[in-house]
Amino acid sequence: MTWINAIVQGMLLGGIFAMAAAGLSLIFGVMRIANLAHGDLMILGGYVASVAAAHYGVPVPLTVLVSMIAVGALGYLVQRSLLDRAMSLGELTPMLVTFGISLIIPNVLVQVFSNDAQPLSTGSLGTASIDLGGDLAIGWFPLITVVAAVAVLTALHLFLHRTQPGRIVRATADDRTTVRLMGVDNRKIYALTSVIAFATVALAGSLYTMRQGGVTPYEGQLTVLFAFETVIIGGLGSLWGTLAGGMVLGVAQSVGAQISPDLPLLAGHLVFLLILVVRPQGLFGRSVPA
């Protein structure tokens, strides 16, 4: 039963990875930028939520929204002031800019909040669970997380495939100069993409922080790895793949932890490498992104 439990817990953890990875995949698909700051933005999202609760008395469920709005707005600023310009300078320049951001965020967090964990508690929700008999129990909070992940990915999918702005985002991913001939300013589409990606990673970061009970400045170095692994396991450009990728990584880590407390990260990396070798395009990979 402990094994089944490990798998279930892993799938719930995978929901957070999937949410975090969706924005990474979107930014890469539309702008061809590998956002190395994605993990640190996730952690920043966690900080915003926890500070909002601790210092401004925002009710914990609402901190998620506060974080999404704040980090989403940051996405707009970063895109317009830094990434747009970087994109016009060269292929690799935007990635270097995101690398710079990934250095700045944890250092600023250490300066302002010290190295200590910034707590964020969901109170009784954190421990409440549904008993399924035997050793098997599903925590309410992880369950909410996984439902949120499915909801976010579904919403993103519907947006991209069923709405005119979504179609334009996909068209821009295909050919950024040709959309201009249809009256579409590709830079506005980039800004929209970044806002969506930053807001979803803030959501993932807030839930991640609640799940851990708190957050520390340098955790982004790990979460960025999880996000990249999730995208690559699932296959670039497929949102369902991203969900599957998150689940696979979550289960690998959770089962690894069941074998030995030292093992979760290694187990995750091994599964990632295995998939890279056996199926380099990922589980749901397509040749055409988004």
Add this chain to the structure above:
Amino acid sequence: MNTLLSVANVDAGYGDFQALFGIDLEVDEGELLALVGANGAGKSTLLRTIAGALKPFDGTVRFAGEDVTAEPDVRRARKGIGLVPEGRRLFASLTVEENLQVGAATGRKGPWNLAKVYEAMPLVADRRTRRAARLSGGEQQAVAIGRALMGNPRLLLLDEVSLGLAPVVVDQLYTALPGIRAEGTTVILVEQDLNRTLAVADRVACVLEGRIVLTGRADRLTRDQVTAAYFGTGTLPEVTSS
């Protein structure tokens, strides 16, 4: 006749390389002008300059009485200049219908919508759910034209519609032209086939090495005159204005 487009004294090119020299060109509302010229003459460069995808080094572009030289392609598309670019440039991962819908992003009102494009081009209607990447060349070209029409342009720029297509397919594409013109749309067309050009155009302009060397009404120009201008051989006829 109202002048819809007027290009005056335009020099344009890429970086240090100049491709167009002192281009002067006027197109009336409702007219169909054909640009002819050898490979590399500068026809596509001229269309791109009119659409605003390329900024000229010098000179002015006026559209509907307004100086649009400083306006980028995005703004010109919304004002009603639609370019069907060389090589079609469809959105490969989108379906045919989605490509058409993106064409409507100019936000312009007018006669063209999905139903009307499908009616004018049955070739497109049959393929509406197929991804653009999986279309034949002729189908791609038809979708590219339909996509531009969805933006309800006042001026439609067609670059090498027949490139690489079988004559029957080209015939099919050209059957849509009268329907487009019937809506009052002004057209500038780049076409390699001289017979076809002279048959459909009101007026012809020959481009040779970045200069317009001959313009005239299609029904008053002979094949030989155009050929001479095309290759820059023989004695150039007097440059006739319409």
